Amino acid sequence: MEHILHLKCLICGRTYQPDEVAYVCPAHGDEGILDVVYDYGRIAPHISPTTLATNREPSIWRYKPLLPVAPNTAVPPLAVGWTPLYKTDRLANDLGLQHVWVKDDGRNPTASFKDRASAIAVVKANEVSSVPVSSVTSPSHLATLSPPHPLTITTASTGNAAAALAGLCASVGLPNVIFVPKSAPQAKVAQLLALGATVLLVEGTYDDAFDLCLQAAAEFGWYNRNTGYNPYMTEGKKTVSYEIAEQLGWQAPDVVFVSVGDGCIIGGVHKGFKDLLALGWIEQMPRLIGVQAAGSNFLAEAWANGEDVLTKPPIQAQTVADSISAGLPRDRIKAMTAVTTTNGAFITVTDEEILAAIPALARGCGVFAEPAGAAAYAGLVKAAREGLVRPTDRIVVINTGSGLKDVATAMKAVERVGVRPYAIQPTLSAVKAVLKPGG
Amino acid sequence: MEHILHLKCLICGRTYQPDEVAYVCPAHGDEGILDVVYDYGRIAPHISPTTLATNREPSIWRYKPLLPVAPNTAVPPLAVGWTPLYKTDRLANDLGLQHVWVKDDGRNPTASFKDRASAIAVVKANEVSSVPVSSVTSPSHLATLSPPHPLTITTASTGNAAAALAGLCASVGLPNVIFVPKSAPQAKVAQLLALGATVLLVEGTYDDAFDLCLQAAAEFGWYNRNTGYNPYMTEGKKTVSYEIAEQLGWQAPDVVFVSVGDGCIIGGVHKGFKDLLALGWIEQMPRLIGVQAAGSNFLAEAWANGEDVLTKPPIQAQTVADSISAGLPRDRIKAMTAVTTTNGAFITVTDEEILAAIPALARGCGVFAEPAGAAAYAGLVKAAREGLVRPTDRIVVINTGSGLKDVATAMKAVERVGVRPYAIQPTLSAVKAVLKPGG
Numbered sequence: 001m002e003h004i005l006h007l008k009c010l011i012c013g014r015t016y017q018p019d020e021v022a023y024v025c026p027a028h029g030d031e032g033i034l035d036v037v038y039d040y041g042r043i044a045p046h047i048s049p050t051t052l053a054t055n056r057e058p059s060i061w062r063y064k065p066l067l068p069v070a071p072n073t074a075v076p077p078l079a080v081g082w083t084p085l086y087k088t089d090r091l092a093n094d095l096g097l098q099h100v101w102v103k104d105d106g107r108n109p110t111a112s113f114k115d116r117a118s119a120i121a122v123v124k125a126n127e128v129s130s131v132p133v134s135s136v137t138s139p140s141h142l143a144t145l146s147p148p149h150p151l152t153i154t155t156a157s158t159g160n161a162a163a164a165l166a167g168l169c170a171s172v173g174l175p176n177v178i179f180v181p182k183s184a185p186q187a188k189v190a191q192l193l194a195l196g197a198t199v200l201l202v203e204g205t206y207d208d209a210f211d212l213c214l215q216a217a218a219e220f221g222w223y224n225r226n227t228g229y230n231p232y233m234t235e236g237k238k239t240v241s242y243e244i245a246e247q248l249g250w251q252a253p254d255v256v257f258v259s260v261g262d263g264c265i266i267g268g269v270h271k272g273f274k275d276l277l278a279l280g281w282i283e284q285m286p287r288l289i290g291v292q293a294a295g296s297n298f299l300a301e302a303w304a305n306g307e308d309v310l311t312k313p314p315i316q317a318q319t320v321a322d323s324i325s326a327g328l329p330r331d332r333i334k335a336m337t338a339v340t341t342t343n344g345a346f347i348t349v350t351d352e353e354i355l356a357a358i359p360a361l362a363r364g365c366g367v368f369a370e371p372a373g374a375a376a377y378a379g380l381v382k383a384a385r386e387g388l389v390r391p392t393d394r395i396v397v398i399n400t401g402s403g404l405k406d407v408a409t410a411m412k413a414v415e416r417v418g419v420r421p422y423a424i425q426p427t428l429s430a431v432k433a434v435l436k437p438g439g
Numbered sequence: 440m441e442h443i444l445h446l447k448c449l450i451c452g453r454t455y456q457p458d459e460v461a462y463v464c465p466a467h468g469d470e471g472i473l474d475v476v477y478d479y480g481r482i483a484p485h486i487s488p489t490t491l492a493t494n495r496e497p498s499i500w501r502y503k504p505l506l507p508v509a510p511n512t513a514v515p516p517l518a519v520g521w522t523p524l525y526k527t528d529r530l531a532n533d534l535g536l537q538h539v540w541v542k543d544d545g546r547n548p549t550a551s552f553k554d555r556a557s558a559i560a561v562v563k564a565n566e567v568s569s570v571p572v573s574s575v576t577s578p579s580h581l582a583t584l585s586p587p588h589p590l591t592i593t594t595a596s597t598g599n600a601a602a603a604l605a606g607l608c609a610s611v612g613l614p615n616v617i618f619v620p621k622s623a624p625q626a627k628v629a630q631l632l633a634l635g636a637t638v639l640l641v642e643g644t645y646d647d648a649f650d651l652c653l654q655a656a657a658e659f660g661w662y663n664r665n666t667g668y669n670p671y672m673t674e675g676k677k678t679v680s681y682e683i684a685e686q687l688g689w690q691a692p693d694v695v696f697v698s699v700g701d702g703c704i705i706g707g708v709h710k711g712f713k714d715l716l717a718l719g720w721i722e723q724m725p726r727l728i729g730v731q732a733a734g735s736n737f738l739a740e741a742w743a744n745g746e747d748v749l750t751k752p753p754i755q756a757q758t759v760a761d762s763i764s765a766g767l768p769r770d771r772i773k774a775m776t777a778v779t780t781t782n783g784a785f786i787t788v789t790d791e792e793i794l795a796a797i798p799a800l801a802r803g804c805g806v807f808a809e810p811a812g813a814a815a816y817a818g819l820v821k822a823a824r825e826g827l828v829r830p831t832d833r834i835v836v837i838n839t840g841s842g843l844k845d846v847a848t849a850m851k852a853v854e855r856v857g858v859r860p861y862a863i864q865p866t867l868s869a870v871k872a873v874l875k876p877g878g
Contacts, residue, residue, distance in 0.1 A: 196798070362633040
């Protein structure tokens with residue numbers, strides 16, 4: 001993998017070769033998140049807008065030379081990414097804007113953006129399993145590890161990341177262990193179990209589950225997919241920016257709206273556009289707008305007050321948008337950098353605004369989003385109202401998950417806007433009575 | 440539309456020009472289902488495997504010259520079709536087979552196969568709205584019709600077809616009215632309402648809703664999308680066969696498994712392969728295996744007993760796979776023809792077998808299917824066990840909908856196979872206690 005120069009610590013700037021460290025910079029406990037730094041000169045001969053113009057691979061693997069994997073590496077079969085980008089003129093008009101697109105990442109294999117990262121996790125885990133595991137993690141108990149058993153992958157999550165890992169693992173037959181807080185909705189647990197994951201319901205909070213997952217991964221030599229910890233997850237998520245740029249004919253948008261919980265997605269969006277700028281495929285960096293729920297506003301607050309995200313204490317997060325509920329965003333360094341270095345902003349939206357955005361987005365363009373996905377659109381609504389975007393801006397809103405992930409909240413959302421079904425007798429006159437003249 | 444020769448009645452063989460009739464042959468009430476007959480000589484110059492090899496359109500519209508629409512017609516923006524086809528060697532091995540693929544149509548915009556038909560419905564409705572509506576339907580009440588209001592589209596459905604219509608309509612801003620039985624699950628109703636559909640909960644059965652929908656469509660001049668009534672729905676559904684053949688390098692599979700309720704999907708699968716044979720793009724017609732739930736076996740019973748589907752009385756349908764629960768399959772003529780003329784078969788699977796197929800398919804290849812989708816795989820399991828397929832057969836199983844459409848049944852399914860999450864304290868020793876040695 002000569003196209004990777006090194007991994008660079010986002011706190012101290014120290015660099016490492018990929019085989020020198022497992023996941024984080026050893027100097028900062030679990031906080032030393034690493035960035036993958038590429039040698040673009042080595043990449044450029046292998047991929048360009050011209051080669052992509054005839055590339056029919058409808059997945060993130062069309063960008064393989066830009067990903068942290070070997071050129072000839074096998075990839076999982078599930079078709080991740082290359083999701084549609086829809087121009088939504090009716091929504092734009094409603095907001096007094098001219099150019100609004102919705103990137104529908106609910107169309108991924110397990111119906112969320114997180115598949116982009118889990119696909120990379122499966123490939124990296126496979127790489128690891130072919131080398132002595134002791135070079136990857138260094139707890140004292142490695143003797144209990146068990147090749148010839150296939151390598152196990154693990155993550156903590158209550159929702160989309162877990163389903164994504166379980167789905168991608170099922171596609172290649174890799175065992176996986178998911179740590180979820182005991183309060184996890186039974187429906188999400190059912191999806192994980194159907195996909196063959198080993199599901200551990202941890203008596204405690206999501207943070208407890210996360211910490212236990214880190215410990216267990218080290219103890220048992222499992223490959224660790226955790227967001228804001230494994231440096232390669234950003235590299236999967238960045239593919240969304242490649243796709244947006246390619247789908248817009250390599251003319252980057254002016255502004256991108258994306259919801260923010262742990263911060264890994266907006267970090268990935270930023271990384272993708274940085275890559276394209278470095279390669280000279282686009283001419284400008286879009287302004288990145290991170291949309292947080294008002295009840296889970298760690299980053300918005302830190303940004304507004306100029307606080308240091310490394311020392312700011314966790315908040316108590318509470319929002320209807322469960323996928324972006326994070327008291328201590330795990331990828332907060334990358335997320336803050338994404339906003340501050342692109343002249344972007346963090347904005348917050350209330351649960352009421354998120355709920356209203358679900359039917360507004362769905363009926364405005366046919367994209368049925370989960371609350372966290374609709375939150376990005378709610379952010380655009382607010383930004384348009386407050387003049388944070390110009391009418392002529394070319395704007396992309398990323399929907400990060402399907403509305404089918406949380407139908408209960410969709411029900412609540414339509415009830416709030418007063419939309420109800422009509423109960424009728426099976427007669428034409430009953431139909432006429434409830435419908436306005438002219439149907 | 441010179442590439443359409445005529446519409447041909449499947450009962451009496453009479454032919455009509457497309458503008459002569461609205462939906463069905465007038466000689467048989469609502470039963471005279473029409474087939475769209477093409478002039479392949481006019482189509483062939485406009486599309487071929489060679490032109491498709493460089494066509495990057497990732498949707499059903501890559502096959503536009505083979506669809507019943509004008510060459511320059513506008514199409515809805517939602518990206519329908521071009522869903523992945525996965526080779527699933529682990530599943531094949533488990534069944535003693537060599538070549539099994541799963542076509543994942545849960546990856547469509549509203550997460551089911553039905554989007555293929557609804558996309559066509561929206562285009563055809565747009566065509567209709569630009570001509571005098573009186574040439575389309577002929578009830579006596581047309582004076583109440585209401586251009587300049589945009590044309591309304593309608594369908595009866597409890598599930599996937601409704602969501603598909605609501606989603607496709609939302610993408611272009613067309614009003615739509617959905618007739619569902621009062622017993623429809625609230626979750627499905629919520630999705631419809633979020634997408635902006637007008638939802639009528641009919642006091643009565645699905646059959647009552649269907650009949651009322653036909654009446655209302657005629658009364659109000661609404662465009663009628665009902666399956667097994669509108670001849671163009673088959674034309675949307677046939678695109679799945681084009682995709683399968685193209686994804687297999689224009690070598691048709693030996694056998695296709697697809698679940699059957701109303702019978703419109705298997706009719707579409709058949710039509711697609713017939714088109715390709717007529718064009719000379721494939722060399723053989725696959726055997727089509729229609730999989731019915733044991734509790735909704737109208738067609739399987741008729742096939743086994745040699746009964747006439749036009750005179751056989753409706754049955755009482757009852758199955759966990761709601762999408763294929765049909766007492767009187769509306770597209771039974773096309774469905775029966777698909778099986779009998781391809782040397783295929785109808786087979787039945789019990790609800791237990793359908794439930795078992797959900798986790799088996801999910802963990803075997805990462806495709807999480809709704810019960811009706813998993814039923815097709817359950818059919819393959821049974822066929823392999825009973826020797827109805829050869830080990831060397833090249834077999835495609837179509838998953839017609841996402842498992843997220845019916846999470847409650849997925850929960851039931853994993854419970855039946857005894858898979859459960861482990862509740863643990865947040866300690867390493869608790870993890871060790873529940874996991875087998877070696878993880």
